[in-house]
Amino acid sequence: MMTPEQYIVATYVLFWLIRIQGCLRRGRHPLSRGKEWFLTVRVPEGFYEGPGRMVLRRYWMRMLIPFAIDIPFAIAIFWSGRIWLLNILIIGLCALIHVNHLYSVDIAERQARRYAMPQEPMAVALSLQTRRLRDYTNWAFETVVVLLNAGIIGWLIRYVTTQPHHPGLWRVFAAPVLLVYLQAGLLFVKWLLVIGRTPVPHSDAVDYMNALERLRKFRLQFCDLTRLSFALAIIFVPIRVSLRPAMLTRAVSIWLFCWLIITIVLTIWGEIQRKRVMVHRVQLPDFQRLSDVARPLLCYEPSAPGLILRSANGLSLNLASPVAQGGFLYLAGLIAILAILPRPH
Amino acid sequence: MPIFLTILPDDPRPIYQQVADGIKELIAHGRLPEGASLPPVRQLAADLGVNLNTIATAYRELQKDGLIAVKHGSGSVVTSRKTNERSQDELLRPLRTALTELILAGLSPAKIETIVMRELKLAAKESE
Numbered sequence A: 001m002m003t004p005e006q007y008i009v010a011t012y013v014l015f016w017l018i019r020i021q022g023c024l025r026r027g028r029h030p031l032s033r034g035k036e037w038f039l040t041v042r043v044p045e046g047f048y049e050g051p052g053r054m055v056l057r058r059y060w061m062r063m064l065i066p067f068a069i070d071i072p073f074a075i076a077i078f079w080s081g082r083i084w085l086l087n088i089l090i091i092g093l094c095a096l097i098h099v100n101h102l103y104s105v106d107i108a109e110r111q112a113r114r115y116a117m118p119q120e121p122m123a124v125a126l127s128l129q130t131r132r133l134r135d136y137t138n139w140a141f142e143t144v145v146v147l148l149n150a151g152i153i154g155w156l157i158r159y160v161t162t163q164p165h166h167p168g169l170w171r172v173f174a175a176p177v178l179l180v181y182l183q184a185g186l187l188f189v190k191w192l193l194v195i196g197r198t199p200v201p202h203s204d205a206v207d208y209m210n211a212l213e214r215l216r217k218f219r220l221q222f223c224d225l226t227r228l229s230f231a232l233a234i235i236f237v238p239i240r241v242s243l244r245p246a247m248l249t250r251a252v253s254i255w256l257f258c259w260l261i262i263t264i265v266l267t268i269w270g271e272i273q274r275k276r277v278m279v280h281r282v283q284l285p286d287f288q289r290l291s292d293v294a295r296p297l298l299c300y301e302p303s304a305p306g307l308i309l310r311s312a313n314g315l316s317l318n319l320a321s322p323v324a325q326g327g328f329l330y331l332a333g334l335i336a337i338l339a340i341l342p343r344p345h
Numbered sequence B: 001m002p003i004f005l006t007i008l009p010d011d012p013r014p015i016y017q018q019v020a021d022g023i024k025e026l027i028a029h030g031r032l033p034e035g036a037s038l039p040p041v042r043q044l045a046a047d048l049g050v051n052l053n054t055i056a057t058a059y060r061e062l063q064k065d066g067l068i069a070v071k072h073g074s075g076s077v078v079t080s081r082k083t084n085e086r087s088q089d090e091l092l093r094p095l096r097t098a099l100t101e102l103i104l105a106g107l108s109p110a111k112i113e114t115i116v117m118r119e120l121k122l123a124a125k126e127s128e
Helices: A004-031 A050-062 A064-078 A087-114 A138-160 A169-195 A203-233 A236-242 A244-274 A322-341 B017-030 B041-048 B052-066 B090-104 B108-127
Strands: A124-127 A309-310 A313-316 B004-007 B066-072 B075-078
Touching: A004 A050, A004 A064, A004 A087, A004 A244, A050 A087, A064 A087, A087 A313, A124 A203, A124 B041, A138 A169, A138 A203, A138 A236, A169 A203, A169 A236, A169 A322, A169 B041, A203 A244, A236 A244, B004 B017, B017 B052, B041 B052, B052 B066, B052 B075, B090 B108
Parallel strands: none
Antiparallel strands: A124 B004, A309 A313, B066 B075
16 A cells, blocks of 8 residues: 555646646647637638747647646655645646646737738627526535535534544644535636636537537536545545544555545546537637737726636736636635645644 | 527627617517526626626616516516507617618619518518
8 A cells, every 4th residue: 555645646647647638638729620720710821831830839838837837846845855735736737727728828829810811700699598507506416515515524523522632623624624615616616617608609509509518518517526526535534533543544545545546537537528528719709899908917897797808918817807806715715724724744 | 499699790780789689689589488588697798798788788778678677686587579669750760770771782672672571571470
């Protein structure tokens, strides 16, 4: 049986493998619709032999930024011997990879647009179907998740009230608080996926809408399965607090082994599904002409409804959006919980 | 079968007007029957990437015409397939504008008549 630290390293190695796969997938994005396109930009013949070659190369180079940030941090963590910090590094890199990709795509498209073919303004089909989180909620599943969380937390409350020699309130409740908080975060992500912008090109509106719906359902399902894995992880807390110290290391190893297996299964399932539900992104018209105005990286525009605004000089995070405010509040809470988590010995 | 509104970026009408006209058309053709609910203002605004007021203005126009009822908290529903009582002159105004556009586009009266009859038949057929 491996030690807990070895499992953390194994998870980090797995994370690297997943990222390489993600890099390959993202690297193919610009050409996924053929040589006439660069992402959502219609390009002339010979683009990839001319200026497109540099645009594409820069796009690929930007994909390496997370690796360039990761490597020195990982070396420092291994050097310091605080291997558990790799978990925090993985969470941070997950966010960085997505943000980096978002900005990288925008930069690449703006560069490619200088050589773009003239295109007809695209008519947009707007669905009148109301999208609510409850329409995408499986109540049986939610009941299981709630009962699992509530049952374990109830058991822990009973444990600390009846056992005078418990390891301390925060030592008992830190992990469940973090896991419940992460589940709440995933619910927030689910809500974002449901309300997310989904106008479709007027041509092929039904097919495109169906494809988007499949993609949305896959993402929601992924969120649900991850939430379930967090809910299942709480089961380990009562086991941990009621075990004798001599057996604790072995129990942690078993738990981390299960966690690793769950991660591998979820990743493989996610990669298989991702291929099935791939949708070509389209550039929709900017009705409010928001992209004509230059904005800093962070802006405050209550008149614009979006979270991320397309500006003349790139993407800008709109702090006036309730989603941005909710997201920042959530992140602040997460950082606070991580900061006061008991450190492993 | 999902119901779609079509929004054209090169349409001279403002976005709120396109949204209001589109919903009116769907109501007139019976694709949005009485009692059908409309998506919240926030959803449509986010989908189109426009200000909340743009969609709210469209909904207000539909409410003023008596076609929908906006209920705060529970969304908007189609209440009627007939607009509020309006004078004949008021009703004919958009038709006159459309006919003027067609004449200015260089279409002959015979051609315009054919177009109008075809559209009228189509509208009547869809609303049945």
